[in-house]
Amino acid sequence: MFEVQYSRWDIQDGIFKVEYLGQDIEDEIFGVGYSGWNIQGVTSAVLEVHVGTGSVFSVEGQRAVLPAWYTSRSQKKPYVTWLLDKDDADPFQVLTYLDGTVKVEETELKPRVGFLHPVLSHNISLVINVTREGDSGQYMCTVNVVDEATSTGKNVAVINLTVLVPPAVPTCHLHGSPAVGANVTLSCSSEKGKPSPGYQWQRTAPIPQVFFPPAQDRAKGTLKLTNLSLEMSGLYVCVAENRAGSAECSVALEVHTTSAKAVIAGAVLGSLGALATVVFFARRVVGYRRKKRDGQEDVANEIKEDAVAPKTPTWARRPAADTISKTSTLSSIAG
Known part of the structure; x- marks a missing residue:
């Protein structure tokens, strides 16, 4: 046994x-x-x-x-x-x-x-x-x-x-303006998954392309694209994956140019706006000073009109005869 x-x-x-x-x-x-x-x-x-x-x-x-x-x-x-x-x-x-x-x-x-x-x-x-x-x-x-x-x-x-738990369908977002020469960030996030999913970005069209660190962060699900060019336009797909399964989402990136006319128009509008601002504040300053000066003149005129002449003592207003009479009387008494 x-x-x-x-x-x-x-x-x-x-x-x-x-x-x-x-x-x-x-x-x-x-x-x-x-x-x-x-x-x-x-x-x-x-x-x-x-x-x-x-x-x-x-x-x-x-x-x-x-x-x-x-x-x-x-x-x-x-x-x-x-x-x-x-x-x-x-x-x-x-x-x-x-x-x-x-x-x-x-x-x-x-x-x-x-x-x-x-x-x-x-x-x-x-x-x-x-x-x-x-x-x-x-x-x-x-x-x-x-x-x-x-x-x-x-x-x-x-x-x-x-x-x-397989990853839930992730959500993809584009952060930034995709203009030539600019930088943008693509993000991808899944709300569910056990273990936590990893993320992989790739461009599927027009030309397949895969990405690696440091441009791509597999844990955070971000992809940084710098110094954009027209050739970088295309469909970018993010795959969220763990041991239980995978799910994906995508972003269509269209890189555009900024025309010279648009730049000139923007500069002109900016200059006009700055000029208008200067004129506005200048007028406010002039108006303020003018109002302050007029106020000071009004106060001076009011002081002149309301002033009262000084009073004359009673003895100073009596006739000269009274003064002579009083002087004679005093002289008689003294004699």
Whole structure:
């Protein structure tokens, strides 16, 4: 009695296949009625769970199979549990098999998850239909049999599932004026994709052309075109791509010239505008000074008209006779 060794596994046309000691053994060996494996006189070891791979990748919307099986000498029905451990939540059950009954737990996976084969076939592979990005995580399978012994941890297996998301259709933009001699930047961005998509610009018409750094930034999705010429006109296509797929958008670049007449007209209009501005401000200054001068003259005239002559003392307005009389009187008194 010794432990069965596997060198390769595969699933073809819905049939689970394992290569055992160089010999291909298909799903029939897992059929009901086998007490463990008795192949060419070799009996399997005690209860143990095996996986075909520790990591499974699936594209969103497709089917994912997490390959697992167990070996046991017992004819008792096993107790099988599949749990999902995600980074943002505690582990939870998604699928169980107990007393001959399959139970799909109340999770987002319920309408899409199940066993790929009958559990009694010893093939306990998990299948997820129409995968979603949120299905990604660490799936743990545990098998227990009432009268079967197992080594510590041998009845548990872990498979990591990563659901890839193709890039969404990107958007392309032209930044700048495509005139001869000018510089412009083409940008390309996709709002969705796992892993993050890379971007590749190329000109498809009239002459195919590919671009490389530093003109092109694959991570940011930008393409810088400098010192434009008429020959650089054409259709520029951006492809957003990751492991799950690709999508594209395009920009039609038409490089135009700036005519001499347009330059002269622009210069004339600019000069006229500058002259008009100077005249406008000059008139404002002259008007301001004139208004200020007129205001000062009005104030001076008002001061002259409103001025009051100084009052003459009473004694200064009396007749000279009174003065003489008072003088004579004073003289008489003195004598």
